[in-house]
Amino acid sequence: MRHLMSPLDFSVEELEQLLDLAQDIEANREKYAHACEGKKLATLFYEPSTRTRLSHEAAMLNLGGSVLGFSSADSSSASKGESVSDTIRTVSCYADICAMRHPKEGAPMVACQHSSIPVINAGDGGHQHPTQTLTDLLTIRSLKGRLNNMTIGLCGDLKFGRTVHSLINALVRYEGIRFVLISPEELRLPEYIRHDVLDKNQVPYEEVVRLEDAMPSLDILYMTRVQKERFFNEEDYVRMKDFYILDKEKMKLAPEDMYVLHPLPRVNEISVEVDSDPRAAYFRQVQYGVYVRMALILTLLDIHVD
Ligand code: NCD
Numbered sequence: 049m050r051h052l053m054s055p056l057d058f059s060v061e062e063l064e065q066l067l068d069l070a071q072d073i074e075a076n077r078e079k080y081a082h083a084c085e086g087k088k089l090a091t092l093f094y095e096p097s098t099r100t101r102l103s104h105e106a107a108m109l110n111l112g113g114s115v116l117g118f119s120s121a122d123s124s125s126a127s128k129g130e131s132v133s134d135t136i137r138t139v140s141c142y143a144d145i146c147a148m149r150h151p152k153e154g155a156p157m158v159a160c161q162h163s164s165i166p167v168i169n170a171g172d173g174g175h176q177h178p179t180q181t182l183t184d185l186l187t188i189r190s191l192k193g194r195l196n197n198m199t200i201g202l203c204g205d206l207k208f209g210r211t212v213h214s215l216i217n218a219l220v221r222y223e224g225i226r227f228v229l230i231s232p233e234e235l236r237l238p239e240y241i242r243h244d245v246l247d248k249n250q251v252p253y254e255e256v257v258r259l260e261d262a263m264p265s266l267d268i269l270y271m272t273r274v275q276k277e278r279f280f281n282e283e284d285y286v287r288m289k290d291f292y293i294l295d296k297e298k299m300k301l302a303p304e305d306m307y308v309l310h311p312l313p314r315v316n317e318i319s320v321e322v323d324s325d326p327r328a329a330y331f332r333q334v335q336y337g338v339y340v341r342m343a344l345i346l347t348l349l350d351i352h353v354d
Contacts, residue, residue, distance in 0.1 A: 084113030091117030197224035204272035
């Protein structure tokens with residue numbers, strides 16, 4: 049049985065296959081409409097979510113399956129003190145596959161050790177968010193036609209942003225990738241990722257504070273929200289929250305073929321005036337998130353459609 053804890057759980061070849069399947073799903077929705085008939089997906093969300101939970105559910109419904117679950121720890125027996133391992137043993141009796149989001153790093157990993165159904169990590173604390181990474185990879189590949197030879201700007205909260213951590217882990221395996229890490233000093237990418245992931249894989253990167261300085265050299269600009277819920281005090285958050293605001297003026301500095309991605313939700317870091325720019329790809333990214341999660345569910349359930 050296979051789980052998805054980290055984007056590295058798939059080899060580069062397996063990832064290619066998964067993205068190919070997602071693209072086939074996009075082109076032939078009807079063909080997959082009954083692939084998961086009789087199957088159930090459970091969504092176990094101990095942390096708020098809009099896209100990740102609903103896109104997993106939409107993906108299963110699009111495949112003809114059904115869904116059940118909870119959307120906050122308060123409405124589950126976690127509030128009575130039940131452990132993740134007991135919850136997953138229980139859910140294994142109800143569903144065929146599950147997606148779990150948890151504020152504690154490693155909680156989905158604990159779940160998969162006690163589970164008799166595939167577990168998808170739908171975000172664990174500031175650690176990993178592999179299904180967002182699959183979404184990001186499909187978006188980049190669809191828009192740029194490749195995943196190699198690219199300069200990727202990652203901007204905002206690189207310290208706590210799990211989407212950034214997962215995306216870096218996945219992209220260092222492709223040729224010719226270069227990162228520009230754009231953040232205030234306080235929100236720099238953690239040292240363990242700079243050293244253990246970037247340096248170890250000899251991936252070139254530079255760290256800059258000003259977004260304007262980075263813009264002209266980018267193929268992709270990946271904006272992120274300052275992760276309010278992971279700050280230790282409100283004051284620091286308030287000081288950091290509007291550090292970057294991407295607006296029309298700054299977009300003038302970007303190449304014509306640079307795309308802007310954002311895992312969403314956005315707060316103030318992308319002005320709504322950018323939404324009408326053809327390079328703003330964050331809502332297309334949301335749509336790709338459904339196709340890639342359909343492909344993921346089929347892959348983990350080992351269901352093949354000809
Ligand atoms: C992200 C997350 O939850 O990590 N959202 C998402 O799943 N698309 C990003 C965020 O919350 O800032």
